[in-house]
Amino acid sequence: MASVAPAAGPARGLAWARQDPALSATVLVLWLLLGLFVVFPLAMLTARVFWDGGHFSVAGIGAILTDRHQVQAFWNSLLLATLVGLLGTLVGFVFAFTVARGGLPRWVVTAIDGAVLLPLISPPFTTAIAMVFSFGPRGLITYELLGLKGVTVYGMTSTLFSEALTYFPIAYLALRPILAAIDSNIEGMAMSLGASRMRVFRTVTLPLCIPGLANSFLLLFAASLADFATPLILAGNAFPVLPTQAFLQITGMFDLRGGAVLSLVLLVPAVAVFVLQRYWVSQRFYVTVTGKGAGQQPFESVAPWVRWALVGACLAVTIVIVYLYALLLYASLVMAFGANHAFTLRHYGVIFTEGLKAIKDTLLIAGFSMPLGGLYGVLLGYLVVRKVFPGRRTMEVVSMVNYALPGTIVGIAYLIAFNDPPVELAGTALVIVACYVFRYGPTGIRTTIALLQQIDRSLEEASQSLGAASGTTFRRVTLPLILPAFFAGLGVVFIRSMTAISATIFLVSISWTLITVKILENMTELSLGPAAAFSVLVIVIVFVVIGAISWGLRFFRAPGSEPVTSLLGG
Amino acid sequence: MEAVGVRVEGVSKRYSHKVKGEVYAARDVTLDVRPGEFVTMLGPSGCGKTTTLRIIAGFETPDAGRVVIGGRDVTHDLANQRNIGFVFQNYALFPHLSIGENVAYGLRVRNVAAAEIERRVREVLALVGLAGYEHQFSNQLSGGEQQRVALARAIVIRPQVLLFDEPLSNLDAKLRVAMRQEIRDLQRRLAITTVYVTHDQEEAMAVSDRIAVMNQGSIVQEGSADDLYYRPASAFVAQFIGRVNLLPARVEAASGGGGEVTVLGHRLAVAALPAAARAGDTVRLVLRPEAIAVRPAQDAGTLPQGTVAGRMFLGEKVEYLVRCGEMALQVVSYDARPGDLLAEGAPVGVDFKGPDIPVLPEERP
Numbered sequence: 001m002a003s004v005a006p007a008a009g010p011a012r013g014l015a016w017a018r019q020d021p022a023l024s025a026t027v028l029v030l031w032l033l034l035g036l037f038v039v040f041p042l043a044m045l046t047a048r049v050f051w052d053g054g055h056f057s058v059a060g061i062g063a064i065l066t067d068r069h070q071v072q073a074f075w076n077s078l079l080l081a082t083l084v085g086l087l088g089t090l091v092g093f094v095f096a097f098t099v100a101r102g103g104l105p106r107w108v109v110t111a112i113d114g115a116v117l118l119p120l121i122s123p124p125f126t127t128a129i130a131m132v133f134s135f136g137p138r139g140l141i142t143y144e145l146l147g148l149k150g151v152t153v154y155g156m157t158s159t160l161f162s163e164a165l166t167y168f169p170i171a172y173l174a175l176r177p178i179l180a181a182i183d184s185n186i187e188g189m190a191m192s193l194g195a196s197r198m199r200v201f202r203t204v205t206l207p208l209c210i211p212g213l214a215n216s217f218l219l220l221f222a223a224s225l226a227d228f229a230t231p232l233i234l235a236g237n238a239f240p241v242l243p244t245q246a247f248l249q250i251t252g253m254f255d256l257r258g259g260a261v262l263s264l265v266l267l268v269p270a271v272a273v274f275v276l277q278r279y280w281v282s283q284r285f286y287v288t289v290t291g292k293g294a295g296q297q298p299f300e301s302v303a304p305w306v307r308w309a310l311v312g313a314c315l316a317v318t319i320v321i322v323y324l325y326a327l328l329l330y331a332s333l334v335m336a337f338g339a340n341h342a343f344t345l346r347h348y349g350v351i352f353t354e355g356l357k358a359i360k361d362t363l364l365i366a367g368f369s370m371p372l373g374g375l376y377g378v379l380l381g382y383l384v385v386r387k388v389f390p391g392r393r394t395m396e397v398v399s400m401v402n403y404a405l406p407g408t409i410v411g412i413a414y415l416i417a418f419n420d421p422p423v424e425l426a427g428t429a430l431v432i433v434a435c436y437v438f439r440y441g442p443t444g445i446r447t448t449i450a451l452l453q454q455i456d457r458s459l460e461e462a463s464q465s466l467g468a469a470s471g472t473t474f475r476r477v478t479l480p481l482i483l484p485a486f487f488a489g490l491g492v493v494f495i496r497s498m499t500a501i502s503a504t505i506f507l508v509s510i511s512w513t514l515i516t517v518k519i520l521e522n523m524t525e526l527s528l529g530p531a532a533a534f535s536v537l538v539i540v541i542v543f544v545v546i547g548a549i550s551w552g553l554r555f556f557r558a559p560g561s562e563p564v565t566s567l568l569g570g
Numbered sequence: 571m572e573a574v575g576v577r578v579e580g581v582s583k584r585y586s587h588k589v590k591g592e593v594y595a596a597r598d599v600t601l602d603v604r605p606g607e608f609v610t611m612l613g614p615s616g617c618g619k620t621t622t623l624r625i626i627a628g629f630e631t632p633d634a635g636r637v638v639i640g641g642r643d644v645t646h647d648l649a650n651q652r653n654i655g656f657v658f659q660n661y662a663l664f665p666h667l668s669i670g671e672n673v674a675y676g677l678r679v680r681n682v683a684a685a686e687i688e689r690r691v692r693e694v695l696a697l698v699g700l701a702g703y704e705h706q707f708s709n710q711l712s713g714g715e716q717q718r719v720a721l722a723r724a725i726v727i728r729p730q731v732l733l734f735d736e737p738l739s740n741l742d743a744k745l746r747v748a749m750r751q752e753i754r755d756l757q758r759r760l761a762i763t764t765v766y767v768t769h770d771q772e773e774a775m776a777v778s779d780r781i782a783v784m785n786q787g788s789i790v791q792e793g794s795a796d797d798l799y800y801r802p803a804s805a806f807v808a809q810f811i812g813r814v815n816l817l818p819a820r821v822e823a824a825s826g827g828g829g830e831v832t833v834l835g836h837r838l839a840v841a842a843l844p845a846a847a848r849a850g851d852t853v854r855l856v857l858r859p860e861a862i863a864v865r866p867a868q869d870a871g872t873l874p875q876g877t878v879a880g881r882m883f884l885g886e887k888v889e890y891l892v893r894c895g896e897m898a899l900q901v902v903s904y905d906a907r908p909g910d911l912l913a914e915g916a917p918v919g920v921d922f923k924g925p926d927i928p929v930l931p932e933e934r935p
Contacts, residue, residue: 183660183662185658185660185662186662186663186664186665188627188629188649188656188658188662189656189658189662189664189723190664190675191628191629191648191649191650192627192628192629192649192650192652192654192655192656192724192733193650193655193675193676193679193723193724193727194650194653194676194679194680194727195650195675195676195679196650197648197650199679203675204664204666207666208665208666210666
């Protein structure tokens with residue numbers, strides 16, 4: 001990847017700061033914020049683990065590593081993440097391949113995209129709740145349909161199924177552009193050399209997708225590893241995993257140190273995945289498009305019966321998704337799911353009275369986080385790509401840390417860091433907003449960097465050569481080009497602020513609470529109706545906001561330019 | 571392997587265009603390629619040449635018509651059942667396979683024994699001048715080398731038909747000239763029936779036995795390079811193959827195919843008139859720049875008078891732009907001696923090197 005910004009000469013020293021005071025002030029402020037909300041909490045977390053009574057100690061780690069239950073949780077987490085990675089990647093690949101090669105009509109592709117979007121924008125445990133409705137002790141299928149009594153939905157299988165269903169869209173979104181980018185001439189070539197369609201797939205298409213498949217596996221592995229809510233609802237006692245153990249350690253046993261240790265153990269596979277992805281997989285993508293060929297009509301690379309099988313498989317998965325969400329809606333509209341199926345709006349009444357505070361708080365916090373996170377993403381992305389200042393690369397890496405870490409770690413780190421002086425923020429809305437901005441703002445950074453790297457410097461130079469001052473150039477050329485990144489950043493921060501739970505469950509208080517936390521509480525108290533109603537409400541709000549942002553994006557996209565990355569970001 | 575013929579019969583392919591609606595990419599295309607022959611489909615972009623080629627290859631299915639290779643109707647066969655070699659403009663090398671494995675691909679598909687594969691890969695890479703490149707990868711090769719690999723990969727399977735889709739367009743000018751010679755030599759040596767697509771008329775003339783000029787989805791004229799150059803059937807072909815001055819002329823007399831015309835007020839004998847031409851009709855003369863001579867005004871006599879409006883000295887030739895009334899004529903002069911160069915603004919007489927000047931009927935738009 002070519003670096004777009006010119007390298008700073010080592011001899012220039014602090015000249016940059018004197019030359020551009022506004023830049024140096026901005027950089028300084030950003031560093032202070034990153035220090036406070038990224039570096040400091042992690043340092044405090046590490047200190048809590050390794051610092052005991054004033055000196056270094058590994059006793060905390062030792063205690064966990066010798067506790068059979070916790071070791072089991074560690075292996076369970078890895079096993080679950082591996083299986084979710086494999087299953088989710090497989091399903092995602094089937095979807096991506098069907099859309100890219102199936103020659104489906106446009107509306108079918110749109111329908112698939114819509115169904116796939118559902119799990120992505122819902123709170124991460126929505127499918128888990130719907131699973132309980134469907135397969136639980138009073139589930140629609142287990143109890144109503146099959147008449148089974150005493151079934152237990154809780155365990156690894158249902159957790160795996162639910163997580164795979166929730167996260168496979170990530171694989172789909174990652175694999176689809178890769179399949180679309182494979183020059184159809186390459187497959188055509190293999191075919192003209194005599195290979196059957198199956199052989200072309202096996203020897204050309206699939207090998208070219210391997211970096212993408214590996215990447216997708218790692219993304220899902222990380223997502224599952226970090227997922228806290230699904231196992232909390234579905235895994236049950238027989239299948240403990242690390243994030244839930246860390247949570248229970250803190251909320252159940254008030255053992256902050258134990259929770260910190262567990263979350264730090266979670267860090268090991270998370271960092272391994274991050275490193276693999278960044279330094280191994282990303283360098284193995286093949287570039288197959290050169291010159292003429294990309295625009296060629298893809299020939300019929302899939303046999304008719306295979307196409308029908310693929311479409312059938314996608315349809316089946318789509319139906320399951322739609323079924324689960326319909327079930328959720330239904331459960332929110334009946335007196336007591338599984339017992340009394342009379343229609344009622346009671347649960348909505350409950351959430352808009354007892355739950356109104358959570359709704360208000362969530363909207364307020366999301367409303368504040370959204371513009372701050374969007375601005376933060378564009379600003380930092382722009383500075384890192386286009387400006388020269390010391391520590392540019394480091395700033396980019398540090399800004400990604402909270403985004404890359406599992407939410408449980410970030411949440412516990414914030415809890416430890418901001419619970420006591422010198423920075424006592426616990427219980428305030430500010431700590432939640434900060435958590436969202438620095439955890440989800442980085443999507444905006446990534447999008448901005450990606451956009452700016454596609455925009456050759458010569459565009460800005462052309463503007464200057466035509467007589468525009470640097471201010472005008474920024475306003476007339478650069479800004480319109482990075483606006484889509486700003487909007488994408490807004491979208492992601494808002495969606496996540498509405499749906500996230502893994503980090504912020506540690507940060508809510510009596511004064512500030514969140515819808516997602518309420519949903520979890522309702523689930524554990526078995527008030528399923530309000531839980532379902534809350535979930536439906538979140539989905540509706542997110543849909544409305546996404547719609548508004550997409551509508552807004554339309555005005556800021558140059559005609560003919562590539563659609564910006566999905567609202568859900570990288 | 572015995573060379574086979576390729577016959578494209580009445581092939582049509584439609585697609586729907588967002589703005590233009592239903593468009594014919596290929597319209598009733600019929601083309602006969604004899605065994606061992608090198609035929610080029612030549613035309614501007616969007617003329618249907620690539621579509622026709624892809625239909626021959628089996629990458630696209632025609633809406634109407636059929637494709638026959640070696641007497642067998644292959645219209646509904648997949649590309650892998652046709653025994654063809656295809657060379658793409660962008661090479662389409664497998665990026666995940668080494669050069670050796672790229673070339674071996676078709677042989678592996680055919681279950682050729684390992685030792686035989688190794689031998690044939692080595693042989694064909696030597697043939698295209700890339701001996702020893704087996705373990706390189708495509709991203710380590712230059713454009714020209716990649717194109718040679720693509721060629722090697724296509725011929726190593728000993729296809730019945732070799733198909734080229736603008737194979738040289740991504741190469742620089744010098745390499746293009748060298749590679750087209752190599753492709754021609756190789757095709758002669760292997761005697762493989764070949765269909766080649768290009769928009770570059772010079773390239774087409776250099777490599778082909780026969781050229782089919784295409785425009786708007788149809789073949790408008792077929793023939794050898796000199797046929798098309800000296801006897802274009804339409805203004806399109808005349809303008810597409812080489813440079814040309816199309817001069818309106820009036821038929822004065824028509825007799826036995828030939829006759830006399832008046833052009834720029836000057837009477838001229840021509841050997842062949844359009845069949846339907848009668849005295850008084852307007853026709854158009856196809857005057858190549860080298861078929862016009864300019865003479866200094868003092869030697870011009872009764873020749874049409876003009877003025878040198880532009881001059882480009884290119885070493886072995888001099889190009890003039892000569893203004894004759896409303897017309898601007900392109901003229902090339904090859905045998906100029908240092909003293910003979912005409913200055914811009916100089917009055918000249920224009921001479922036509924008849925009588926075998928092609929004459930086209932007036933085209934109604």
